[in-house]
Amino acid sequence: MPETVVDQLRENLGQFSATERRVAHRLLAEYPMAGLQSATVLARQVEVSTPTVLRMVARLGFQSYPDFQRRLREELTAQLSSPLSKASQAIRGGRKQSRTTATEFADAVVQNIQETFSHLAAHEIDQVVKLLGDRKQRVHLLGGRFTDALARYLSVQLRIIRGGVNHLQDQEANWQDQVLNMDHRDVLLIFDIRRYQPSLLRLAKAASARQAKVLLITDQWLSPISRLALHVLPARISVPSVWDSNAALMAIAEALLAAVTRNTWEQSQRRMRDLEQLREQL
Amino acid sequence: MPETVVDQLRENLGQFSATERRVAHRLLAEYPMAGLQSATVLARQVEVSTPTVLRMVARLGFQSYPDFQRRLREELTAQLSSPLSKASQAIRGGRKQSRTTATEFADAVVQNIQETFSHLAAHEIDQVVKLLGDRKQRVHLLGGRFTDALARYLSVQLRIIRGGVNHLQDQEANWQDQVLNMDHRDVLLIFDIRRYQPSLLRLAKAASARQAKVLLITDQWLSPISRLALHVLPARISVPSVWDSNAALMAIAEALLAAVTRNTWEQSQRRMRDLEQLREQL
DNA sequence: CGGAAGTTGTAACGAACATTACATTTTGAT
DNA sequence: ATCAAAATGTAATGTTCGTTACAACTTCCG
Numbered sequence: 010m011p012e013t014v015v016d017q018l019r020e021n022l023g024q025f026s027a028t029e030r031r032v033a034h035r036l037l038a039e040y041p042m043a044g045l046q047s048a049t050v051l052a053r054q055v056e057v058s059t060p061t062v063l064r065m066v067a068r069l070g071f072q073s074y075p076d077f078q079r080r081l082r083e084e085l086t087a088q089l090s091s092p093l094s095k096a097s098q099a100i101r102g103g104r105k106q107s108r109t110t111a112t113e114f115a116d117a118v119v120q121n122i123q124e125t126f127s128h129l130a131a132h133e134i135d136q137v138v139k140l141l142g143d144r145k146q147r148v149h150l151l152g153g154r155f156t157d158a159l160a161r162y163l164s165v166q167l168r169i170i171r172g173g174v175n176h177l178q179d180q181e182a183n184w185q186d187q188v189l190n191m192d193h194r195d196v197l198l199i200f201d202i203r204r205y206q207p208s209l210l211r212l213a214k215a216a217s218a219r220q221a222k223v224l225l226i227t228d229q230w231l232s233p234i235s236r237l238a239l240h241v242l243p244a245r246i247s248v249p250s251v252w253d254s255n256a257a258l259m260a261i262a263e264a265l266l267a268a269v270t271r272n273t274w275e276q277s278q279r280r281m282r283d284l285e286q287l288r289e290q291l
Numbered sequence: 292m293p294e295t296v297v298d299q300l301r302e303n304l305g306q307f308s309a310t311e312r313r314v315a316h317r318l319l320a321e322y323p324m325a326g327l328q329s330a331t332v333l334a335r336q337v338e339v340s341t342p343t344v345l346r347m348v349a350r351l352g353f354q355s356y357p358d359f360q361r362r363l364r365e366e367l368t369a370q371l372s373s374p375l376s377k378a379s380q381a382i383r384g385g386r387k388q389s390r391t392t393a394t395e396f397a398d399a400v401v402q403n404i405q406e407t408f409s410h411l412a413a414h415e416i417d418q419v420v421k422l423l424g425d426r427k428q429r430v431h432l433l434g435g436r437f438t439d440a441l442a443r444y445l446s447v448q449l450r451i452i453r454g455g456v457n458h459l460q461d462q463e464a465n466w467q468d469q470v471l472n473m474d475h476r477d478v479l480l481i482f483d484i485r486r487y488q489p490s491l492l493r494l495a496k497a498a499s500a501r502q503a504k505v506l507l508i509t510d511q512w513l514s515p516i517s518r519l520a521l522h523v524l525p526a527r528i529s530v531p532s533v534w535d536s537n538a539a540l541m542a543i544a545e546a547l548l549a550a551v552t553r554n555t556w557e558q559s560q561r562r563m564r565d566l567e568q569l570r571e572q573l
Numbered sequence: 574c575g576g577a578a579g580t581t582g583t584a585a586c587g588a589a590c591a592t593t594a595c596a597t598t599t600t601g602a603t
Numbered sequence: 604a605t606c607a608a609a610a611t612g613t614a615a616t617g618t619t620c621g622t623t624a625c626a627a628c629t630t631c632c633g
Contacts, residue, residue: 250549267532
């Protein structure tokens with residue numbers, strides 16, 4: 010027997026019809042506020058008829074909608090009175106295998122991010138942010154087999170707030186001519202985690218030899234590129250899976266982007282406005 | 292200017308009449324549950340007439356009792372969503388002096404991931420994992436402007452453990468012929484967060500019309516695609532930055548991949564070995 | 574004691590709401 | 604393709620609720 014309404018919702022999600030499920034999703038997403046409104050308002054929000062909301066609540070086992078709301082309020086006061094409600098809620102979550110493992114996975118990711126940031130040097134971050142925000146520098150990004158998606162992600166975002174951003178495409182042959190043109194005004198940000206790719210090291214060496222500044226985001230065991238890199242930001246990547254997790258790397262990338270955006274807000278804002286105009290014209 | 296309803300109640304306690312004060316005391320004692328009930332019920336509990344309750348609420352400056360309740364709900368969600376960091380709240384409030392540090396950013400990301408997974412339904416995850424692991428299904432992935440990097444990331448990983456994985460490239464024109472060939476044996480996994488892209492909705496509609504199964508990973512406000520989607524996995528994306536964070540989306544993607552890999556380990560392992568051999572030959 | 578100002582409850586009204594029955598549409602199986 | 608079953612929306616109904624007007628009551632000052 011499920012204890013909380015959240016559990017009840019999650020357990021019965023499969024028995025609901027498609028439309029009822031949309032109601033349930035809204036309740037889960039905006040819990041518990043969505044359920045404290047009137048059924049009519051809730052129905053309007055998910056673009057469903059009022060009876061559908063009521064049927065869903067009835068299928069959860071409640072005698073009436075007011076009954077359902079009363080239960081929500083009771084739960085709420087109980088939850089608010091205990092300070093560590095959040096943790097216990099996550100633990101109480103569910104018994105099914107996949108959910109337990111999904112939660113364990115999430116816990117591992119959370120721990121990775123916390124450890125990652127607790128080990129990062131503020132000085133290192135500041136320097137990287139400064140370089141990425143410097144309009145006099147050209148910025149090149151790339152990653153390995155799995156991490157290249159991150160390089161792409163960051164380059165797309167960075168391009169919005171500044172020019173001179175270049176994502177080195179996958180074909181190694183294309184890199185060469187671009188490296189040839191590099192000098193001290195170029196910044197090369199590389200994502201590289203195990204198993205470290207020799208091709209990335211070769212590129213880093215070539216760029217470094219031409220006075221380009223190499224920045225590295227890697228795992229805690231440090232890619233060999235770290236020896237050439239001006240700044241190194243290591244992240245934790247271990248999770249209960251055969252694969253490694255790139256979530257902490259992404260958190261770093263996003264934190265960098267946020268900082269760059271904030272530090273160069275006037276210029277960034279201007280550029281974003283121009284882009285907006287350009288887009289409307291097309 | 293009092294921020295919360297509690298403060299407002301305490302400040303105006305002196306101006307209330309004796310009976311009104313009893314109402315206020317009840318509200319303070321059982322906050323905020325007492326205020327989420329109907330005015331009539333609340334009046335009955337403190338043995339006061341309904342108009343007295345309404346007069347008190349009016350004296351607090353609220354236009355109507357529903358107004359008052361709305362405010363309570365808003366306060367409540369704000370309180371529930373960020374129990375651990377008052378710091379981040381202060382920043383969102385708009386103090387320019389307190390600079391958002393990388394740690395605060397990381398805290399927000401961590402909280403996002405925790406909330407995301409605490410709201411995910413086990414049933415939903417199971418079904419998605421099942422579909423992604425089903426070799427009889429073809430899997431297509433794509434995302435929006437920023438989230439397409441995630442689609443790419445997941446497709447690269449998924450391709451290692453199973454065939455029939457397709458990442459729909461950015462040019463919208465290229466989608467069309469691929470959608471034409473879709474039927475009930477196709478699964479379309481879409482990443483779509485605000486600002487939701489109309490082109491993705493169009494594609495989802497076309498695919499859905501051809502009986503392809505649409506899976507959606509979105510933000511907590513749910514992309515319009517959610518109406519067509521067979522399964523929806525919502526994530527939290529708010530961080531102290533002008534940008535949204537995709538970290539929780541990535542965590543979901545990685546959790547899915549881990550589960551699929553585990554559930555179909557024999558087949559996956561075989562394929563990975565074959566790939567390894569193939570790579571050595573090249 | 575008398576009267577005015579403030580306080581509180583009663584009662585009536587209208588709006589919003591939950592609920593039900595029913596018609597329509599969709600789905601799935603044969 | 605055809606039909607039964609399920610799902611969903613529409614419309615009508617009775618209830619609860621918030622709101623307002625007004626009368627009864629209290630308090631306090633002359």
